[in-house]
Amino acid sequence: MVTPRVGVLAxxxxxxxxxxxxxxxxxxxxxxxxxxxxxxxxxxxLPGGESTTIDRLTRVFGLREPLRRRIAQGMPVxxxxxGMIMLAxxxxxxxxxxxxxxxxxxxxxxxxxxxxxxxxxxxxxxxxLPQEGGxxxxxxxxxxxxxxxxxxxxxxxxxxxxxxxHVVAVRQGNLVATSFHPEVTDDHRxxxxxxxxxxxxxxxxxxxxxxxxxxxxxGRHDDGEGQR
Ligand code: GLN
Numbered sequence: 001m002v003t004p005r006v007g008v009l010a011x012x013x014x015x016x017x018x019x020x021x022x023x024x025x026x027x028x029x030x031x032x033x034x035x036x037x038x039x040x041x042x043x044x045x046l047p048g049g050e051s052t053t054i055d056r057l058t059r060v061f062g063l064r065e066p067l068r069r070r071i072a073q074g075m076p077v078x079x080x081x082x083g084m085i086m087l088a089x090x091x092x093x094x095x096x097x098x099x100x101x102x103x104x105x106x107x108x109x110x111x112x113x114x115x116x117x118x119x120x121x122x123x124x125x126x127x128x129l130p131q132e133g134g135x136x137x138x139x140x141x142x143x144x145x146x147x148x149x150x151x152x153x154x155x156x157x158x159x160x161x162x163x164x165x166h167v168v169a170v171r172q173g174n175l176v177a178t179s180f181h182p183e184v185t186d187d188h189r190x191x192x193x194x195x196x197x198x199x200x201x202x203x204x205x206x207x208x209x210x211x212x213x214x215x216x217x218x219g220r221h222d223d224g225e226g227q228r
Contacts, residue, residue, distance in 0.1 A: 004198040007032035007041035009067075011057035013049020013082060017183035018191075025191035027198070038066040043076040043174075043198040046083030048141065048181050051110065052095045054082055064101065071103040076174035076201050078194040084108060084177035085144055092147060104175050105150025112145040112179075113161065124180075126169055127156040129189045137187060138168070138180035145179055146170055174201050 003026065008018045010031035022029035022045065032038055044067075046054070058064050071077055071087075079087040086100050090107040113120070119142065123135035138159075146167035149155060157169035157178070168179035174197065182190035198204070 001026075002199060002204050003028050004042045004195060004204050005030065005040070006043045006045060006195065006198060007037065008045045008047055009054070009058070009063070009083075011061060011063070012053045013047035014181070014183055015047055017181075018045045018047050018080075021183045021188050021191040022195065025188050025195045027191075027195045032063075033061065035062050035066045038063060038070060041075075042204045043078075043194070043201070044070070045194075046077060046079040046086045046101075047183070048081035048083060051082040051085035051091075051100075052098050054086055055099050058086075058101070059099070064099075067101050068103075071101060071175070074174055074201070076194070076198045077103070077176070078190075079104075079175075079177040080181050080183060081141065081143055081179060084146075084179055085110060087175055087177050088144075088146075089150075090148075104170065104172050104177055105153055106146050106170060106172075106177070107148040108144040109147050110144050111142050112147075112166070113140060114142050118142055122159060124157045124159060124168070126190070127154070128171070128193055133187065133189060136182075136189065137185060138178075138182075139184050140168075140180050141184075143168070143179040146177075 006022050006027040006029050008015050010033045019029040087104040088106050088108040089102045092109040121139050124138045126136045153170050153172045155167050158165040159168050
């Protein structure tokens with residue numbers, strides 16, 4: 001079976017936990033910090049953390065455009081919690097200058113459960129996960145929920161909160177997002193689901209990484225030979 005190479009955006013957040021979970025789910029997992037590393041992966045995880053910080057550092061490190069390009073080209077991406085916010089096309093209660101990468105046709109509300117409870121766990125039925133192992137024990141930490149989904153978005157799980165159901169897991173083609181943090185538990189079914197999706201997406205090995213990069217030669221363009 002082919003081993004997909006899955007990166008974890010490593011500017012802030014629970015990167016190590018995702019690397020471990022991905023490895024246990026059968027992927028080759030590696031941190032992604034630089035623009036050229038974005039090109040070397042078949043798929044990417046956007047971890048939990050703080051979406052305003054991840055947004056800011058992603059821009060500072062010049063990762064925003066490479067990431068947006070690969071998302072637009074169909075690279076599979078899984079976002080958990082802050083990662084879900086980064087994938088969302090629209091954010092409520094965001095920081096005034098907060099940007100997302102976008103791609104997922106959803107509106108998320110940041111810190112949606114936050115005023116009442118910061119963190120909690122509950123059992124969920126998540127569409128697409130194997131039934132063996134029972135309901136999925138989901139961990140929510142200052143989590144967003146999904147307030148609105150576009151027509152191409154499949155709802156994978158909801159949670160009842162104060163008498164209303166709220167969407168906490170979605171999929172749109174190769175993009176998957178959860179409000180909760182599967183990386184902090186020992187149940188790796190969500191990561192296995194994503195690694196399977198990456199295998200089925202058929203993009204493995206088509207990463208443009210092996211294309212040699214043009215390496216600037218010092219002085220080359222200043223040698224008076226009209227190279228400009
Ligand atoms: N509240 C955080 C944010 O807005 C997300 C929390 C998390 O990823 N655990 O980015």
